[in-house]
Amino acid sequence: MRILLADDQEEIRMLTTHQLERTGHYVVAVSNGQEALDAISREPFDVILLDEDMPVMTGPQALAAIRAQQKPLVPKPLIIALTGYSSDPDRERLLRAGFDSVIGKPFRMEALNDFLQSLSPPTDLPPTSERAAASPASTNTPIATLLSRVNGDETLARKMITMFLRDTTKRMAALQHALQNNDADSVASISHALLGSISIFGAASAVNYGRQLQDSARSNDLSEALRLFPRLQEEIADLEANLRGYAGQKRSPGPGASSNNKRRSANSKRTPR
Numbered sequence: 001m002r003i004l005l006a007d008d009q010e011e012i013r014m015l016t017t018h019q020l021e022r023t024g025h026y027v028v029a030v031s032n033g034q035e036a037l038d039a040i041s042r043e044p045f046d047v048i049l050l051d052e053d054m055p056v057m058t059g060p061q062a063l064a065a066i067r068a069q070q071k072p073l074v075p076k077p078l079i080i081a082l083t084g085y086s087s088d089p090d091r092e093r094l095l096r097a098g099f100d101s102v103i104g105k106p107f108r109m110e111a112l113n114d115f116l117q118s119l120s121p122p123t124d125l126p127p128t129s130e131r132a133a134a135s136p137a138s139t140n141t142p143i144a145t146l147l148s149r150v151n152g153d154e155t156l157a158r159k160m161i162t163m164f165l166r167d168t169t170k171r172m173a174a175l176q177h178a179l180q181n182n183d184a185d186s187v188a189s190i191s192h193a194l195l196g197s198i199s200i201f202g203a204a205s206a207v208n209y210g211r212q213l214q215d216s217a218r219s220n221d222l223s224e225a226l227r228l229f230p231r232l233q234e235e236i237a238d239l240e241a242n243l244r245g246y247a248g249q250k251r252s253p254g255p256g257a258s259s260n261n262k263r264r265s266a267n268s269k270r271t272p273r
Contacts, residue, residue, distance in 0.1 A: 001116060002044065005029045006036040006062065007051040007082060009196050011163045012105075015149060016049075018156060023113050033057030037065055045077045047116065049103075052083040052094065053192050059083075060097050067098055084195045084214070105196050142201035142239055143246045149200065161247045164197055165240060171197075172236065179226055187217035187225055194232075198239065206235035 003025050007013050013029040020027045028039050034057040036050065048066070050059035057065075059081055070076055078101070081094040086104030094102045103112065140148070143157075150156045171194050178186035191214035198206045209232040216224040 001046040002026045003028070003116075004036060004039055004045040004048045004077075006031070006033060006049065006054065006059070007196075008032055008054040009051075009193060010167070011160050011200060012051075012196050014156070014160060014163075015200060018150060018153070020112075022151060025116070033059060033062030033065070036062050037069075040066060040069075044075075048077050048079045049082055050079060050099075052081055052085065053189055060094070063098055084192045084211075085218075105199060140202060142203055142242050145202035146200060158247050160200070161243045164200070165243060165247075168194070168197060168236060168240065172233065176229070179222065179229060182222055184217045184220045184222055184225075187222065188214055191217060194236075198236070201239060201243070203235065203239050206232065206239055209235055 003020055005013060005016055005020075005027060007016070007029070008031050010031075013031070017027045017029045028043075028045070030036050030039055032054045033050065036048065037057070039045075040048075050062055052059040054062075063079055063081075066077075066079065079099055081097075081099040081102045082105060083090060083094065083102060084105045091102045091104070101115075103115075146157050146160065147154070150160070171190055175187060175190045175194070178190060191210055195207060195210045195214060198210055209228055213225050213228040213232055216222070216228065
């Protein structure tokens with residue numbers, strides 16, 4: 001199949017493209033909805049995967065533009081929403097917006113491939129919690145989980161770890177800044193991006209705190225988000241230490257990268273004010 005993937009997270013684009021191409025699909029990957037529209041103007045696609053939360057143009061905005069440009073009698077691509085907001089109301093909201101189906105993040109490639117092979121009639125993948133319970137990788141170490149996702153390709157794994165370590169330091173700093181400025185929308189958006197990255201490695205505790213923080217921000221409960229932030233910091237710092245050991249990198253300073261001893265003894269000091 002000819003597949004267009006639009007997601008603003010580089011590591012997710014790299015991983016998903018790698019996995020789809022291994023199963024024989026042709027993939028074009030772009031970083032936002034506007035780039036997706038540009039790609040569609042150049043060539044046709046059978047399936048379009050649109051992340052819901054992207055800069056420049058979101059997934060729903062891109063969907064509306066694509067539908068508006070579609071011509072009668074021309075085969076229409078299947079347009080699927082990718083989202084970290086995987087509650088039933090969120091899925092229903094995206095289906096009402098016009099998506100043919102919804103896939104919650106993180107998703108297993110086996111499930112996506114099965115889905116792509118049975119597109120008529122399109123059906124939703126099971127909720128993320130059900131997929132995680134069915135995935136053997138979810139109980140493994142972060143490194144084992146990543147290697148299973150990249151089919152044992154250690155070069156690709158190290159490249160993805162390098163991107164994760166680089167981007168997560170920036171995202172944690174941006175998240176702390178948004179919390180300090182009581183910017184609930186930015187807190188929710190940054191948490192959403194963090195969730196997508198963390199989920200690649202399993203990291204169930206970090207994913208759990210990240211999702212709670214995201215949901216708190218979406219409901220404008222920033223006091224709860226402030227309470228959760230140090231816990232997310234600790235989990236991400238542990239994940240980063242694990243990944244640096246595999247990639248052979250030294251620790252760099254940042255909101256998500258302090259040492260265990262400093263984190264354990266100074267929890268209250270790290271809470272944004």
